[in-house]
Amino acid sequence: MSDREKNRGTDRGWSIDSFASTEIETSGERRRTRGRALAVLAAIAGILLLLLIGAVAWLSGSDQPEPAESGIFTENVVVVGLPGRTGFSPADRAVIDAHADATQVGVVASPGSCPAAGWAGLGAGAPVPAAGCEVRVGGGRVTNFDELNGPARGGLGRLGEVYDGCITAVGPAAAVAAADRTGQLEGYAEPGAWLSQGMPTSCPLTLVDAGPESDRVVADLARRPDLTVIAFGLPGSGAEYQPVYRVNTTLPGVLEPAVAGGDPGVIDFTVLADAVAGRPILVAERDAVTGADAEAVFRDASGGLPAALWAIPLVVLVGLGVWLGLRARAASRRDRGR
Numbered sequence: 001m002s003d004r005e006k007n008r009g010t011d012r013g014w015s016i017d018s019f020a021s022t023e024i025e026t027s028g029e030r031r032r033t034r035g036r037a038l039a040v041l042a043a044i045a046g047i048l049l050l051l052l053i054g055a056v057a058w059l060s061g062s063d064q065p066e067p068a069e070s071g072i073f074t075e076n077v078v079v080v081g082l083p084g085r086t087g088f089s090p091a092d093r094a095v096i097d098a099h100a101d102a103t104q105v106g107v108v109a110s111p112g113s114c115p116a117a118g119w120a121g122l123g124a125g126a127p128v129p130a131a132g133c134e135v136r137v138g139g140g141r142v143t144n145f146d147e148l149n150g151p152a153r154g155g156l157g158r159l160g161e162v163y164d165g166c167i168t169a170v171g172p173a174a175a176v177a178a179a180d181r182t183g184q185l186e187g188y189a190e191p192g193a194w195l196s197q198g199m200p201t202s203c204p205l206t207l208v209d210a211g212p213e214s215d216r217v218v219a220d221l222a223r224r225p226d227l228t229v230i231a232f233g234l235p236g237s238g239a240e241y242q243p244v245y246r247v248n249t250t251l252p253g254v255l256e257p258a259v260a261g262g263d264p265g266v267i268d269f270t271v272l273a274d275a276v277a278g279r280p281i282l283v284a285e286r287d288a289v290t291g292a293d294a295e296a297v298f299r300d301a302s303g304g305l306p307a308a309l310w311a312i313p314l315v316v317l318v319g320l321g322v323w324l325g326l327r328a329r330a331a332s333r334r335d336r337g338r
Helices: 003-011 016-061 090-098 115-124 145-149 158-162 172-178 191-196 211-222 269-277 291-301 307-337
Strands: 067-070 076-082 103-109 167-170 187-189 205-208 227-233 241-247 253-255 281-285
Touching (some): 090 103, 090 211, 090 241, 090 291, 115 158, 167 172, 172 187, 187 191, 227 269, 269 281
Parallel strands (some): 076 205, 076 227, 103 253, 167 187, 167 205
Antiparallel strands (some): 067 281, 103 241, 227 241
């Protein structure tokens, strides 16, 4: 640029340097304005997302039926412990689907590191900090009963007191729940012998710990209309909650939570023991309960919304993110074009 051109620019009140400085300041101001706008939009998007999640959660928990009392109408009840559960297994869902109009489902909080802890919780109607997981049976009693009962010595044996009838235990772990306050057993059988005899029910209440044969036991016994079958997951898998379902009932539905305002289906060992003993428990009645329904109850108890419900706010969030990104890209192109 010649000196004359520079002087001409100076005569008009501006210079190349001042123009560049003004342009930089203007561009910087545009970026700051755009940044503030995007921050506001992101905040609005976050608020909308939280509101939407809250609305979805409220809708998923609304319109729940009134609970009704449900008891046991069969003469015999068989309780089967299910090892290794982290939810309702395919075998569980198959049984529930086959008896959808006669099944109740729920979830029980079951602390412990082994199956014996679950059976001890059932026998006491509350979690029992068992001293060990090995259960020894001999001479018609649990020989290490005091050790399993813990220093308080008052928990185990409650089931025998609330249940008015004979109880047979199948398997050592189940014997923990069937024993009376002194560790005595009214009836006991080893799983192999009991299975080979055709799974007899010599007492009105039979507690079965059949290990890997448990799925077959539940499926076979559920086909007998003269039996009420209660299956519950045993601790040992690391899961905080365990599945529970009762087959051959006249009132299909979801077990009412043990705590007022709690998640549907979440019960404790007191409610489970009452159900086993034939005491009336509360159930949110449905026309039928499927394996998918059971899985949804378990998922909700574990702290998550169903995937279909989560998809709504996620789609909204992704859409907002794409929109904000396109706006930022368009603004950047406009800046480069100036």
